Amino acid sequence: MPLIAPPLSLYVHMPWCVKKCPYCDFNSHGVKGEPPPYAEYVEALLADLDADLRDFGSAAHGRLVHSIFFGGGTPSLFAPELIDRFLDGVRERLPLADGAEITLETNPGTVEHGRFDGYLAAGVNRLSFGIQSFDDDKLRRLGRIHSASEAEAAVKSAQDAGYANINLDLMYALPQQTLEGAQADVARAVALGPTHVSHYQLTLEPNTAFAANPPPLPDDDHAWAMQEACEHQLAEAGYRQYEISAYARPDRRCAHNLNYWRFGDYLGIGAGAHGKLTDVAAGQVRRRWKTRHPKAYLAAPGAPGRIGGDGPVAADELPFEYMLNALRLVDGVPMADFAERTGLPAERIAAALATTRGRGWLDDDPARLHTTPLGQRFLNDVIATFLD
Known part of the structure; x- marks a missing residue:
């Protein structure tokens, strides 16, 4: 069967965070000592993109980009001026679709007042807040650096800046959480009026602090009861479930994640970023991922050493x-x-x-x-x- 190139997205990994959370298995690195070289990293991202476009040739070069997603880590550690510099660089290299969705993940404890205006001016038109819970005790157990009141204030600040497309991340089945506690989190999230809610179960991932020292979590039956009750609660509030953990207002589904779930293409740049590309001429689906540690990634911008692995996906996979x-x-x-x-x-x-x-x-x-x-x-x- 002939391959047909699907829509293309761009994923950008920003690897630093203030503190590594005990449940997190993402490629994130807590900031220690001197501030990370944020500006240098942005230039390395553009060099990485240049090299990928060169390596992939017609499979990537000149293709229309439908969405961009800044993930992490904590992308909101990067100043708006640096996000603007990067997006300008992308526009110089690739055409963006009209109304392309550009999402930036943000931690409520890292965004200073006024930064949202800068992100919006740079072209970021969607924010995703890592709230996780509105219970201060649960936030402490999760190792989060923000409080419930700071989370609410950050969301309202973004709305005041003009953001009309906002996702809130929530977890359930948290340490010693009750059904009522899970529902209270959803109620406080809904009260803020986001356009999208990501609601997912806390799981113990390998090589995390929680995996080494598991906290007391609700059993499977209680977790399932929380999932069902919260699904109903979100539906009653007008959020339609369209994916296992994703709920959206009408016409506010996450375009970037939809492209993943529909097996679309995406370039992955940044430390530890993964990409998937359909090479129609070669008749193959190709995956490439970048070296994980920021120091190794920054050592030779755009050079082969930035690549952690690369190759076609086998037909039987x-x-x-x-x-x-x-x-x-x-x-x-x-x-x-x-x-x-x-x-x-x-x-x-x-x-x-x-x-x-x-x-x-x-x-x-x-x-x-x-x-x-x-x-x-x-x-x-x-x-x-x-x-x-």
């Missing part, structure tokens, strides 16, 4: 990679997208489809890949069926 993303979407994806975005015929997954449909995990719809409510609950098992 593509069905699992595709389903790992697409089946997270509540409404599913067209069946035709599988062939267009993997280059594989639908027959390649016929046995797995028969198994998952037979177990009641997928709807029996030949034109669409769509999980049932039962399949959504056992999504990991559904996706595992597509492992070669």
